[in-house]
Amino acid sequence: xxxxxxxxxxxxxxxxxxxxxxxxxxxxxxxxxxxxxxxxxxxxxxxxxxxxxxxxxxxxxxxxxxxxxxxxxxxxxxxxxxxxxxxxxxxxxxxxxxxxxxxxxxxxxxxxxxxxxxxxxxxxxxxxxxxxxxxxxxxxxxxxxxxxxxxxxxxxxxxxxxxxxxxxxxxxxxxxxxxxxxxxxxxxxxxxxxxxxxxxxxxxxxxxxxxxxxxxxxxxxxxxxxxxxxxxxxxxxxxxxxxxxxxxxxxxxxxxxxxxxxxxxxxxxxxxxxxxxxxxxxxxxxxxxxxxxxxxxxxxxxxxxxxxxxxxxxxxxxxxxxxxxxxxxxxxxxxxxxxxxxxxxxxxxxxxxxxxxxxxxxxxxx
Ligand SMILES: C[S@@+](CC[C@H](N)C(=O)[O-])C[C@H]1O[C@@H](n2cnc3c(N)ncnc32)[C@H](O)[C@@H]1O
Numbered sequence: 278x279x280x281x282x283x284x285x286x287x288x289x290x291x292x293x294x295x296x297x298x299x300x301x302x303x304x305x306x307x308x309x310x311x312x313x314x315x316x317x318x319x320x321x322x323x324x325x326x327x328x329x330x331x332x333x334x335x336x337x338x339x340x341x342x343x344x345x346x347x348x349x350x351x352x353x354x355x356x357x358x359x360x361x362x363x364x365x366x367x368x369x370x371x372x373x374x375x376x377x378x379x380x381x382x383x384x385x386x387x388x389x390x391x392x393x394x395x396x397x398x399x400x401x402x403x404x405x406x407x408x409x410x411x412x413x414x415x416x417x418x419x420x421x422x423x424x425x426x427x428x429x430x431x432x433x434x435x436x437x438x439x440x441x442x443x444x445x446x447x448x449x450x451x452x453x454x455x456x457x458x459x460x461x462x463x464x465x466x467x468x469x470x471x472x473x474x475x476x477x478x479x480x481x482x483x484x485x486x487x488x489x490x491x492x493x494x495x496x497x498x499x500x501x502x503x504x505x506x507x508x509x510x511x512x513x514x515x516x517x518x519x520x521x522x523x524x525x526x527x528x529x530x531x532x533x534x535x536x537x538x539x540x541x542x543x544x545x546x547x548x549x550x551x552x553x554x555x556x557x558x559x560x561x562x563x564x565x566x567x568x569x570x571x572x573x574x575x576x577x578x579x580x581x582x583x584x585x586x587x588x589x590x591x592x593x594x595x596x597x598x599x600x601x602x603x604x605x606x607x608x609x610x611x612x613x614x615x616x617x618x619x620x621x622x623x624x625x626x627x628x629x630x631x632x633x634x635x636x637x638x639x640x641x642x643x
Contacts, residue, residue, distance in 0.1 A: 284305070286298050322381065323390060368389075378405055384409055385413045387414070388418065390419065396435040398417055406485070416485075419482070446476055449473075498536055501531070501635060513531075515531070516636055519580075520535045520541065521540055522535075524582075532604075534633030538608075541586040542586065542631045543586055544587070545561070547592070555638055557592060557601065588630060589631065592618065593619040601617075601618040604633075608630045609624050609629035
Protein backbone atom coordinates (compact mmCIF):
# COMPACT_ATOMS: atom_id res chain seq x y z
CA UNK A 278 0.00 0.00 0.00
CA UNK A 279 1.48 3.36 -1.05
CA UNK A 280 1.05 6.16 1.54
CA UNK A 281 -1.34 8.70 0.00
CA UNK A 282 0.87 11.75 0.43
CA UNK A 283 4.25 10.33 -0.47
CA UNK A 284 6.63 12.76 -2.09
CA UNK A 285 7.55 12.22 -5.71
CA UNK A 286 11.02 11.08 -4.70
CA UNK A 287 9.71 8.61 -2.12
CA UNK A 288 7.56 7.11 -4.86
CA UNK A 289 10.54 7.07 -7.21
CA UNK A 290 12.61 5.12 -4.68
CA UNK A 291 9.70 2.76 -3.91
CA UNK A 292 9.05 1.88 -7.57
CA UNK A 293 12.72 1.81 -8.58
CA UNK A 294 13.00 4.40 -11.32
CA UNK A 295 16.45 5.83 -11.97
CA UNK A 296 14.86 9.31 -11.67
CA UNK A 297 14.94 8.98 -7.85
CA UNK A 298 17.55 10.41 -5.48
CA UNK A 299 19.27 7.01 -5.59
CA UNK A 300 20.46 7.84 -9.10
CA UNK A 301 19.71 10.87 -11.35
CA UNK A 302 17.79 12.69 -8.60
CA UNK A 303 15.29 14.45 -10.86
CA UNK A 304 12.15 13.99 -8.79
CA UNK A 305 12.67 16.48 -5.98
CA UNK A 306 13.32 19.10 -8.67
CA UNK A 307 10.19 18.12 -10.63
CA UNK A 308 8.05 18.21 -7.50
CA UNK A 309 8.41 22.01 -7.33
CA UNK A 310 6.52 22.18 -10.62
CA UNK A 311 4.29 19.11 -10.29
CA UNK A 312 2.87 19.78 -6.80
CA UNK A 313 0.20 22.31 -7.89
CA UNK A 314 -1.05 19.75 -10.43
CA UNK A 315 -1.20 16.83 -8.01
CA UNK A 316 -4.96 16.55 -7.63
CA UNK A 317 -5.91 17.81 -11.05
CA UNK A 318 -7.19 15.66 -13.95
CA UNK A 319 -4.05 16.28 -16.01
CA UNK A 320 -2.59 14.42 -19.00
CA UNK A 321 0.99 13.15 -18.77
CA UNK A 322 3.04 11.63 -21.55
CA UNK A 323 6.35 9.89 -21.04
CA UNK A 324 8.49 8.67 -23.91
CA UNK A 325 10.45 5.70 -22.55
CA UNK A 326 8.62 3.12 -20.42
CA UNK A 327 11.21 0.36 -19.86
CA UNK A 328 9.86 -1.70 -16.90
CA UNK A 329 7.13 0.84 -16.11
CA UNK A 330 8.70 2.20 -12.90
CA UNK A 331 8.15 5.88 -13.70
CA UNK A 332 4.63 5.13 -15.00
CA UNK A 333 3.84 3.77 -11.53
CA UNK A 334 5.29 6.91 -9.95
CA UNK A 335 3.06 9.23 -12.02
CA UNK A 336 0.06 6.98 -11.39
CA UNK A 337 0.54 7.10 -7.61
CA UNK A 338 1.48 10.79 -7.38
CA UNK A 339 -1.30 12.11 -9.63
CA UNK A 340 -4.48 10.22 -8.55
CA UNK A 341 -6.65 11.86 -11.23
CA UNK A 342 -4.18 11.95 -14.11
CA UNK A 343 -4.38 10.19 -17.46
CA UNK A 344 -0.96 8.71 -18.20
CA UNK A 345 0.37 7.77 -21.62
CA UNK A 346 3.62 5.89 -22.03
CA UNK A 347 5.34 5.47 -25.40
CA UNK A 348 8.12 3.02 -26.17
CA UNK A 349 9.68 1.32 -29.20
CA UNK A 350 9.86 -2.01 -27.41
CA UNK A 351 6.63 -4.04 -27.73
CA UNK A 352 7.69 -6.00 -24.65
CA UNK A 353 7.19 -3.12 -22.19
CA UNK A 354 4.57 -3.83 -19.50
CA UNK A 355 0.88 -2.91 -19.92
CA UNK A 356 -1.23 -1.71 -17.03
CA UNK A 357 -4.60 -3.01 -16.06
CA UNK A 358 -5.88 0.49 -15.35
CA UNK A 359 -8.01 2.73 -17.53
CA UNK A 360 -5.89 5.73 -16.53
CA UNK A 361 -2.78 4.30 -18.20
CA UNK A 362 -2.24 3.74 -21.93
CA UNK A 363 0.90 2.36 -23.56
CA UNK A 364 1.70 3.15 -27.21
CA UNK A 365 4.36 1.32 -29.16
CA UNK A 366 6.21 3.69 -31.47
CA UNK A 367 9.56 5.04 -32.57
CA UNK A 368 10.35 8.52 -31.29
CA UNK A 369 12.50 9.24 -34.35
CA UNK A 370 9.44 8.82 -36.60
CA UNK A 371 7.58 12.10 -37.12
CA UNK A 372 4.38 10.39 -38.14
CA UNK A 373 4.40 8.31 -34.95
CA UNK A 374 4.97 11.37 -32.77
CA UNK A 375 2.33 13.53 -34.46
CA UNK A 376 -0.17 10.65 -34.26
CA UNK A 377 0.60 10.30 -30.55
CA UNK A 378 -0.01 14.02 -29.98
CA UNK A 379 -3.23 14.04 -31.99
CA UNK A 380 -4.62 10.94 -30.27
CA UNK A 381 -3.74 11.86 -26.68
CA UNK A 382 -2.80 15.55 -26.45
CA UNK A 383 -2.71 18.26 -25.40
CA UNK A 384 -0.55 17.34 -22.44
CA UNK A 385 0.10 19.10 -19.15
CA UNK A 386 3.44 17.35 -18.77
CA UNK A 387 5.69 15.56 -21.28
CA UNK A 388 8.81 13.72 -20.10
CA UNK A 389 11.24 12.54 -22.74
CA UNK A 390 13.30 9.62 -21.39
CA UNK A 391 13.71 7.50 -24.50
CA UNK A 392 16.73 6.60 -26.59
CA UNK A 393 18.85 9.67 -25.64
CA UNK A 394 20.07 9.83 -29.25
CA UNK A 395 20.66 13.55 -29.88
CA UNK A 396 18.59 13.62 -33.03
CA UNK A 397 15.71 11.81 -31.29
CA UNK A 398 15.86 14.25 -28.37
CA UNK A 399 15.61 17.25 -30.71
CA UNK A 400 12.98 15.71 -32.99
CA UNK A 401 10.81 14.65 -30.06
CA UNK A 402 11.00 18.12 -28.51
CA UNK A 403 10.23 19.87 -31.79
CA UNK A 404 7.34 17.56 -32.63
CA UNK A 405 5.73 17.17 -29.22
CA UNK A 406 6.17 20.67 -27.73
CA UNK A 407 3.29 21.91 -29.90
CA UNK A 408 1.12 19.36 -28.04
CA UNK A 409 2.00 20.83 -24.63
CA UNK A 410 -0.90 22.94 -23.42
CA UNK A 411 -0.23 26.61 -22.61
CA UNK A 412 1.31 26.73 -19.14
CA UNK A 413 2.32 23.04 -19.46
CA UNK A 414 5.77 21.51 -19.08
CA UNK A 415 8.19 19.64 -21.36
CA UNK A 416 11.16 17.84 -19.80
CA UNK A 417 14.15 16.43 -21.65
CA UNK A 418 16.12 14.00 -19.51
CA UNK A 419 19.64 12.57 -19.51
CA UNK A 420 21.20 15.48 -21.37
CA UNK A 421 24.60 14.51 -19.97
CA UNK A 422 24.62 12.09 -22.93
CA UNK A 423 25.40 15.19 -25.03
CA UNK A 424 28.88 15.41 -23.45
CA UNK A 425 32.10 13.48 -22.84
CA UNK A 426 32.52 9.82 -23.71
CA UNK A 427 28.76 9.33 -24.08
CA UNK A 428 28.68 11.75 -27.01
CA UNK A 429 30.25 9.22 -29.37
CA UNK A 430 27.49 6.73 -28.68
CA UNK A 431 24.54 9.14 -28.70
CA UNK A 432 25.54 11.60 -31.45
CA UNK A 433 24.22 9.35 -34.25
CA UNK A 434 23.51 11.38 -37.37
CA UNK A 435 22.92 14.66 -35.49
CA UNK A 436 24.72 17.81 -36.55
CA UNK A 437 24.09 19.46 -33.19
CA UNK A 438 23.39 18.22 -29.69
CA UNK A 439 20.06 18.69 -27.95
CA UNK A 440 21.81 20.95 -25.43
CA UNK A 441 23.05 23.19 -28.24
CA UNK A 442 19.51 23.33 -29.59
CA UNK A 443 18.02 24.16 -26.18
CA UNK A 444 20.61 26.90 -25.71
CA UNK A 445 19.29 28.55 -28.85
CA UNK A 446 15.87 28.54 -27.22
CA UNK A 447 17.46 30.17 -24.17
CA UNK A 448 18.97 32.89 -26.39
CA UNK A 449 15.53 33.66 -27.83
CA UNK A 450 13.97 33.78 -24.37
CA UNK A 451 16.60 35.96 -22.72
CA UNK A 452 17.16 38.33 -25.66
CA UNK A 453 13.48 38.64 -26.52
CA UNK A 454 13.87 42.17 -27.81
CA UNK A 455 17.42 41.99 -29.14
CA UNK A 456 17.05 38.94 -31.39
CA UNK A 457 14.61 39.38 -34.25
CA UNK A 458 12.62 36.10 -34.25
CA UNK A 459 11.56 36.62 -37.87
CA UNK A 460 15.17 36.07 -38.95
CA UNK A 461 15.42 32.73 -37.14
CA UNK A 462 16.21 30.02 -39.72
CA UNK A 463 14.79 27.11 -37.73
CA UNK A 464 11.03 26.87 -38.27
CA UNK A 465 10.35 25.40 -34.83
CA UNK A 466 12.33 28.11 -33.04
CA UNK A 467 10.70 30.78 -35.19
CA UNK A 468 7.26 29.50 -34.21
CA UNK A 469 7.82 28.56 -30.58
CA UNK A 470 10.91 30.57 -29.57
CA UNK A 471 8.67 33.18 -28.02
CA UNK A 472 6.06 30.72 -26.76
CA UNK A 473 8.22 29.72 -23.80
CA UNK A 474 7.68 31.03 -20.29
CA UNK A 475 11.03 29.84 -18.97
CA UNK A 476 13.73 27.25 -19.49
CA UNK A 477 15.23 25.65 -16.36
CA UNK A 478 18.36 23.54 -16.51
CA UNK A 479 19.02 21.07 -13.77
CA UNK A 480 21.58 18.35 -13.28
CA UNK A 481 21.26 16.29 -16.50
CA UNK A 482 17.77 17.59 -17.37
CA UNK A 483 15.99 20.58 -18.84
CA UNK A 484 12.45 21.74 -18.09
CA UNK A 485 10.64 24.09 -20.48
CA UNK A 486 7.38 25.74 -19.42
CA UNK A 487 5.16 26.82 -22.27
CA UNK A 488 3.87 30.37 -22.13
CA UNK A 489 0.21 31.02 -21.52
CA UNK A 490 -1.15 32.73 -24.62
CA UNK A 491 -1.11 31.96 -28.28
CA UNK A 492 2.07 30.58 -29.75
CA UNK A 493 4.52 33.20 -30.85
CA UNK A 494 2.60 36.22 -29.55
CA UNK A 495 4.01 37.73 -26.40
CA UNK A 496 0.98 38.50 -24.26
CA UNK A 497 2.52 41.80 -23.13
CA UNK A 498 1.82 43.04 -26.68
CA UNK A 499 -1.94 43.10 -26.01
CA UNK A 500 -2.10 43.41 -22.22
CA UNK A 501 -3.84 46.48 -20.74
CA UNK A 502 -1.25 49.13 -19.88
CA UNK A 503 -3.26 50.41 -16.91
CA UNK A 504 -6.46 48.94 -15.53
CA UNK A 505 -9.35 51.36 -15.79
CA UNK A 506 -10.66 52.61 -12.44
CA UNK A 507 -14.22 51.99 -13.62
CA UNK A 508 -14.02 48.45 -14.93
CA UNK A 509 -17.63 47.70 -14.00
CA UNK A 510 -18.96 50.35 -16.41
CA UNK A 511 -16.53 49.60 -19.23
CA UNK A 512 -17.70 49.26 -22.83
CA UNK A 513 -15.64 46.75 -24.87
CA UNK A 514 -13.58 48.38 -27.62
CA UNK A 515 -11.27 46.57 -30.03
CA UNK A 516 -8.10 48.36 -31.05
CA UNK A 517 -6.35 47.53 -34.32
CA UNK A 518 -2.95 49.21 -34.45
CA UNK A 519 -0.34 49.09 -37.19
CA UNK A 520 3.09 48.60 -35.64
CA UNK A 521 6.34 49.09 -37.58
CA UNK A 522 8.13 45.81 -38.20
CA UNK A 523 5.13 43.81 -36.91
CA UNK A 524 2.12 44.81 -38.98
CA UNK A 525 -1.48 45.03 -37.83
CA UNK A 526 -2.19 43.83 -34.31
CA UNK A 527 -5.79 43.60 -33.15
CA UNK A 528 -6.64 43.47 -29.43
CA UNK A 529 -10.00 43.12 -27.76
CA UNK A 530 -8.29 44.44 -24.61
CA UNK A 531 -8.24 47.90 -26.26
CA UNK A 532 -4.47 48.02 -25.70
CA UNK A 533 -1.53 47.31 -27.99
CA UNK A 534 2.18 47.92 -27.62
CA UNK A 535 5.38 47.43 -29.58
CA UNK A 536 7.91 45.35 -27.67
CA UNK A 537 11.19 46.31 -29.25
CA UNK A 538 12.73 49.76 -29.57
CA UNK A 539 11.95 49.73 -33.29
CA UNK A 540 8.29 48.80 -32.95
CA UNK A 541 6.30 52.03 -33.02
CA UNK A 542 2.66 52.72 -33.77
CA UNK A 543 2.00 54.13 -37.23
CA UNK A 544 -1.79 54.21 -37.25
CA UNK A 545 -4.85 52.66 -35.67
CA UNK A 546 -8.58 52.17 -35.79
CA UNK A 547 -11.20 51.43 -33.17
CA UNK A 548 -13.89 48.82 -33.64
CA UNK A 549 -16.88 47.60 -31.70
CA UNK A 550 -18.32 44.15 -32.18
CA UNK A 551 -22.03 44.08 -31.34
CA UNK A 552 -23.17 45.45 -27.98
CA UNK A 553 -23.54 49.15 -27.36
CA UNK A 554 -22.54 51.29 -30.35
CA UNK A 555 -20.64 54.28 -28.99
CA UNK A 556 -20.03 57.16 -31.44
CA UNK A 557 -16.25 57.33 -31.03
CA UNK A 558 -13.99 59.64 -33.01
CA UNK A 559 -10.21 59.82 -32.99
CA UNK A 560 -7.28 61.49 -34.65
CA UNK A 561 -3.51 61.01 -34.81
CA UNK A 562 -0.46 63.25 -34.68
CA UNK A 563 2.46 62.56 -37.04
CA UNK A 564 6.21 63.03 -36.63
CA UNK A 565 5.89 66.58 -38.00
CA UNK A 566 3.58 67.19 -35.02
CA UNK A 567 0.55 68.08 -37.14
CA UNK A 568 -2.81 66.53 -36.33
CA UNK A 569 -4.90 64.60 -38.81
CA UNK A 570 -8.69 64.81 -39.23
CA UNK A 571 -11.07 63.28 -36.71
CA UNK A 572 -12.32 59.96 -38.07
CA UNK A 573 -15.26 57.80 -36.92
CA UNK A 574 -15.29 54.24 -35.49
CA UNK A 575 -14.11 51.65 -38.01
CA UNK A 576 -11.91 54.05 -40.04
CA UNK A 577 -8.10 53.82 -40.01
CA UNK A 578 -6.16 56.92 -38.93
CA UNK A 579 -2.46 57.24 -39.77
CA UNK A 580 -0.36 55.15 -42.18
CA UNK A 581 0.71 51.59 -42.73
CA UNK A 582 4.32 50.61 -43.50
CA UNK A 583 5.48 54.04 -44.64
CA UNK A 584 7.99 54.65 -41.83
CA UNK A 585 5.78 57.43 -40.52
CA UNK A 586 5.37 57.02 -36.82
CA UNK A 587 2.85 58.66 -34.51
CA UNK A 588 3.69 61.18 -31.80
CA UNK A 589 0.21 61.41 -30.34
CA UNK A 590 -3.47 60.57 -30.57
CA UNK A 591 -6.77 61.55 -29.02
CA UNK A 592 -10.20 60.00 -28.70
CA UNK A 593 -13.56 61.66 -28.09
CA UNK A 594 -17.19 60.48 -27.76
CA UNK A 595 -20.11 62.31 -29.33
CA UNK A 596 -22.58 60.87 -26.81
CA UNK A 597 -22.53 62.42 -23.33
CA UNK A 598 -23.63 59.14 -21.76
CA UNK A 599 -20.10 57.79 -22.31
CA UNK A 600 -16.58 58.94 -21.63
CA UNK A 601 -13.23 57.83 -22.94
CA UNK A 602 -9.79 57.70 -21.38
CA UNK A 603 -6.58 56.94 -23.23
CA UNK A 604 -3.08 55.89 -22.20
CA UNK A 605 0.01 56.38 -24.34
CA UNK A 606 3.50 54.88 -24.05
CA UNK A 607 6.17 57.12 -25.54
CA UNK A 608 9.86 56.56 -26.16
CA UNK A 609 11.09 59.39 -23.89
CA UNK A 610 10.00 57.86 -20.56
CA UNK A 611 8.70 54.63 -19.04
CA UNK A 612 5.82 56.44 -17.33
CA UNK A 613 2.53 56.21 -19.26
CA UNK A 614 0.73 59.41 -20.30
CA UNK A 615 -2.96 59.43 -19.39
CA UNK A 616 -5.36 61.73 -21.23
CA UNK A 617 -9.07 62.31 -20.73
CA UNK A 618 -11.61 62.33 -23.52
CA UNK A 619 -10.82 64.80 -26.32
CA UNK A 620 -7.46 65.69 -24.79
CA UNK A 621 -4.20 65.27 -26.66
CA UNK A 622 -2.18 62.26 -25.58
CA UNK A 623 1.39 63.31 -26.43
CA UNK A 624 4.73 62.72 -24.77
CA UNK A 625 6.11 64.99 -22.08
CA UNK A 626 8.94 66.05 -24.39
CA UNK A 627 6.36 66.69 -27.12
CA UNK A 628 7.99 64.83 -29.99
CA UNK A 629 8.69 61.29 -28.72
CA UNK A 630 7.34 58.37 -30.72
CA UNK A 631 4.26 56.46 -29.59
CA UNK A 632 4.86 52.71 -29.10
CA UNK A 633 1.91 51.68 -26.94
CA UNK A 634 -1.66 52.82 -26.55
CA UNK A 635 -4.84 51.93 -24.74
CA UNK A 636 -8.38 53.17 -25.20
CA UNK A 637 -10.99 52.64 -22.48
CA UNK A 638 -14.61 53.69 -22.84
CA UNK A 639 -16.99 53.72 -19.90
CA UNK A 640 -20.66 54.48 -19.42
CA UNK A 641 -21.16 57.47 -17.16
CA UNK A 642 -23.12 56.77 -14.01
CA UNK A 643 -25.94 59.18 -13.19
C1 LIG B 1 15.72 4.97 -19.77
S1 LIG B 1 14.50 3.89 -20.32
C2 LIG B 1 13.01 4.57 -19.64
C3 LIG B 1 12.95 4.47 -18.15
C4 LIG B 1 11.63 4.85 -17.55
N1 LIG B 1 11.17 6.12 -17.99
C5 LIG B 1 11.70 4.88 -16.05
O1 LIG B 1 12.09 5.92 -15.49
O2 LIG B 1 11.41 3.87 -15.42
C6 LIG B 1 14.45 4.21 -22.02
C7 LIG B 1 13.36 3.54 -22.82
O3 LIG B 1 13.33 4.17 -24.09
C8 LIG B 1 12.97 3.22 -25.05
N2 LIG B 1 13.43 3.63 -26.40
C9 LIG B 1 14.64 3.52 -26.96
N3 LIG B 1 14.64 3.99 -28.23
C10 LIG B 1 13.38 4.43 -28.48
C11 LIG B 1 12.75 4.99 -29.61
N4 LIG B 1 13.42 5.23 -30.74
N5 LIG B 1 11.46 5.31 -29.51
C12 LIG B 1 10.76 5.09 -28.37
N6 LIG B 1 11.31 4.54 -27.27
C13 LIG B 1 12.60 4.22 -27.31
C14 LIG B 1 13.64 1.95 -24.60
O4 LIG B 1 12.96 0.81 -25.14
C15 LIG B 1 13.54 2.06 -23.09
O5 LIG B 1 12.42 1.33 -22.61
